[in-house]
Amino acid sequence: MLIKEYHILLPMSLEEYQVAQLYMIQKSREESSGEGSGVEILANRPYSDGPGGSGQYTHKIYHVGSHIPSWFRALLPKAALQVEEESWKAYPYTRTRYTCPFVEKFSIEIETYYRPDSGKQSNVFNLTAAEKRQRIMDTIDIVRDPISPNEYKVEEDPKLYRSAKTGRGPLGDDWLEGAMASGPLMCAYKLCKVEFRYWGMQSKIEQFIHDVGLRKVMLRAHRQAWCWQDEWTELTMEDIRQLEEETARICGEGSPVSDI
Template sequence: MLVKEYRIALPMSVEEYRIAQLYMIQKKSRDESSGEGSGVEIIVNEPYTDGPGGNGQYTYKIYHIGSHLPGWFRAILPKSALRVEEEAWNSYPYTKTRYRCPFVEKFLLEIETKYLNDGGTQENVFKLSQSEIKQRQIGLMLSTTAVMTIALSSPYSNRHTTGLILSTTTVMTIALSSPYSYRHTTGLILSTTAVMTIALSSPYSYRHTTGLILSTTAVMTIALTSPYSNRHTTGLMLSTTAVMTIALTSPYSNRHTTGLILSTTAVMTIALTSLTQIDTHGTHAINNSSYDYCT
């Protein structure tokens, strides 16, 4: 038996993540319900008492996974191999999930999850036996309460730049368009409350974008270079804890996007307006422990 423990520190409280968990469950079900040979059947959805974690909600679902397999491989498999059965007991902040595949009778994947306001520092939250502790492997995802994630997506459908921050004082998410479809850059901030550094890898070898945040709680500065020599985007944050302004210049001359943050310490919203025209030369317009919440 393999025992794997994941400790995932998230930039939100247990109370905030309860909403995020419900959203991710619904999003995963929707994502899996597209095309032939896909979909999620909810067979049972009912409350329970005196079960795992005490009282909660029990669900029994069937995931049809045929769409994830090549057609030739799907054609030779029995139908029992194209489905995964999920039983889940949600007694937040404790959840238990069990996966089976009828085609492989001896296969069982069981996930127990506890959500704790401890930053992943507790050692034996599941009360494992000594023999289980010896088998246990721990995977730690490093983050602090100051972690932010930037996702840069492509502008090629409807060519636009959008930015949305759904935040408390500990959570911020920015989505910005990049110039190429199916190519993207991502950045992760591993930080203390005083100094934060962003490293953004570009989609091209030997070309990269970098950003450095030197900050106190009052002033932050971001410099983002583009993947093109002599072309760059810059962003400057001059802020107090109440108001921040971001100006992002695009890699194309005379074309730019701007964003303004009007905020309190609890909620911030970014509105980024982009230019959508195309020039006559054909240049493109600018425009913790578990994965339970993802299943």
């Protein structure tokens, strides 16, 4: 198992991030709906006294199609293109687990705490000494971390983007120092555990999943969260719930709850 803890910093409040996250989930679902994008809802219910306290539990099966990332499809035989997702959402805490029924020794687990700080908490997940020794720390910077040329978009570059509605941006290389001095500032602490227990392939595949399936996706998504703020900054949670209901009707997914 390869365990990495990612710290993703953004110059926004936890309340803003929650709206941004939910908005982006709905937008991505609208774009990925269509033929071959079936989602089977096995459970969608509130829980209490569970991960993060009280929240919403969902259990879904993503069938072959655009819902399964291309990097994931490349790993699996065509007959195995379905993924199960279990998710516990109790913002500002979330936990999500992915498994594949046809690949018994494979799993991805992502546990997240969202905190209004600069990402300096060294053990927000209360790991044991052995777990801390196994964990690799990785801070994601939406401004300075490189994006591959084929994925780069001018309109999603925080170094160039300026919000017409809030006046924030563009962000320079020293954006973090400014946010620490005057705020707002938040960090998404993400503990990601990837296991692919097949001899001769384990290390390479686990590293690949972290690099391509997790870190790369999280960097792009959080750049978008910042650069799309004119689309979500005036939305209320009531607006978001209405978007969720509309998306559910279009995509046939019930009440969607997911993660970036």
